[in-house]
Amino acid sequence: TQxxxxxxxxxxxxxxxxxxxxCNYSYGGSIYLSWYIQHHGHGLQFLLKYYSGNPVVQxxxxxxxxxxxxxxxxxxxKASVHWSDSAVYFCAVSRSSGSWxxxxxxxxxxxxxx
Amino acid sequence: DAAVTQKPRYLIKMKGQEAEMKCIPEKGxxxxxxxxxxxxxxxxxxxxxxxxxxLDQIDMVKERFxxxxxxxxxxxxxxxxxxxxxxxxxxxxxxxRGGNQAPLFGEGTRLSVL
Numbered sequence: 001t002q003x004x005x006x007x008x009x010x011x012x013x014x015x016x017x018x019x020x021x022x023c024n025y026s027y028g029g030s031i032y033l034s035w036y037i038q039h040h041g042h043g044l045q046f047l048l049k050y051y052s053g054n055p056v057v058q059x060x061x062x063x064x065x066x067x068x069x070x071x072x073x074x075x076x077x078k079a080s081v082h083w084s085d086s087a088v089y090f091c092a093v094s095r096s097s098g099s100w101x102x103x104x105x106x107x108x109x110x111x112x113x114x
Numbered sequence: 115d116a117a118v119t120q121k122p123r124y125l126i127k128m129k130g131q132e133a134e135m136k137c138i139p140e141k142g143x144x145x146x147x148x149x150x151x152x153x154x155x156x157x158x159x160x161x162x163x164x165x166x167x168x169l170d171q172i173d174m175v176k177e178r179f180x181x182x183x184x185x186x187x188x189x190x191x192x193x194x195x196x197x198x199x200x201x202x203x204x205x206x207x208x209x210x211r212g213g214n215q216a217p218l219f220g221e222g223t224r225l226s227v228l
Contacts, residue, residue, distance in 0.1 A: 034216055038154070043118075043205055043219040051214070088154055100209040100217045101147060101170065106156045 002027040002093050006105035014113045015083055021076040021108045023091030033074040034102070035065055036090045044090065050074060061085070086112045118208050120220035127196045127227050134192040135223040139208030146189050147217065148181065151203045160204075163189060164211065196227045 005024045013019050025033065034049040048059025055067040065076045074091060088109050092102040119138040127133045139146050144165050149157040161171035166183040175181060178197075183189040193200055203224050209217035 032216075036219075040154070041224075043120075043221040044157075044207075046216045046218070049216050090157070100145060100207075101159060101162050102149075102157070102207075102217070103159070104149075104157045107154065109154075 002031070002095075002103045004091050004093055004103055004105035006089075006091055006108050008108050009106070010109045010111070012111045012113060013081055016080050017112075018079050019077065019081050019085075019110065021089050021091075021110065023074045023076065023105055024072050025074065025091075025093050026072060027093060029095065032094045032100075033065075033067060034092050034094070035059065035063070035074075035076050036092060038088045038090065038107075040087070047076070047089075081110075081112045083112045083114055086110060118206055118218050118220035120204075120206050120223050122223060123221065125223055125225045127225065129196060129198060129227055131196050132192065132194060133196050133200075133225055133227075134190055135204055135225070137189045137191070137206030137208075137220060138187060139189065139206070140218050141187070142210065143208035143218075144186070144211045145209045145217070146183055147207045147209075148189075148191050149205045149207070151205060151222070152201075157205060160191070193225075196225075198227050201225055201227045 003026045035047040036044040050057045050067045088107045090107045091105040121136045146163040148160040151157045161175050161181045163183045180192040203222045205222045207217040207219045
C-alpha cells in the first residue's frame with residue numbers, strides 16, 4: 001500500500017524567508033513523486049516531479065525538491081518566499097507504470113507573512 | 115493554454131436530488147481522473163478512465179455515483195441521490211497515456227448539499 005505523509009499541517013514564515021515543506025512516502029516499487037500547489041478555492045497546479053536521475057529537481061517559481069531513497073522523502077524547498085506563495089501544498093505519489101493515478105498527502109498550508 | 119475545463123463551478127443540491135458535473139479534458143489526453151476533496155484536505159481518488167473506459171474506481175462510486183466518458187472530449191460525474199457528506203470540491207484531471215507528463219487539473223466543481 002502506498003502512503004504519503006506530510007507531517008506539517010501549517011507552516012508560517014515571513015516574506016523573504018526560506019522554507020522547507022516535508023513529504024515522506026512508503027512504497028516498495030518504482031514511483032513518480034510530485035508536488036502540487038492549490039490556492040484557496042481553485043484546482044491544483046503542478047510544481048515539479050521526480051522519477052529518476054538527479055535527486056534535486058527544479059520546478060516553477062523557484063521551487064525545488066530533493067528525493068532521498070534512504071529517508072523515503074521528497075521535501076519541497078524555496079530559498080526566498082513571496083506572499084503569493086501562500087497556498088496549500090500537496091505531495092503525491094503514483095506508480096511509474098500505467099496511469100497517473102495519484103495518492104496525495106494531507107497537504108501543508110503555507111502562510112507567508114508580509 | 116493547456117487546460118482542463120470543469121462545469122459548473124458551483125452546484126447546490128437538496129438532499130436526495132441528483133447532481134451532475136462535467137469535465138472537458140485537455141485535447142489529446144486519454145486518461146481522466148476524478149477526485150473528491152473536502153475542506154481543502156487531501157484528495158480522495160474516485161475513478162479513472164483510460165480511452166473512455168473505466169479502469170479503476172472505489173466502492174462508493176460503484177454504489178452511488180454514475181461516471182461516464184461518452185467521448186474523448188467530455189466526461190461526467192453524477193451522484194444519483196445526494197447526501198450531506200457529498201458536499202465537496204470535485205476535481206477532474208487528465209493526462210496523456212503513460213509518458214512523462216504530469217496530469218493537469220481543472221478548477222473543480224464545488225458541490226453543496228443542503
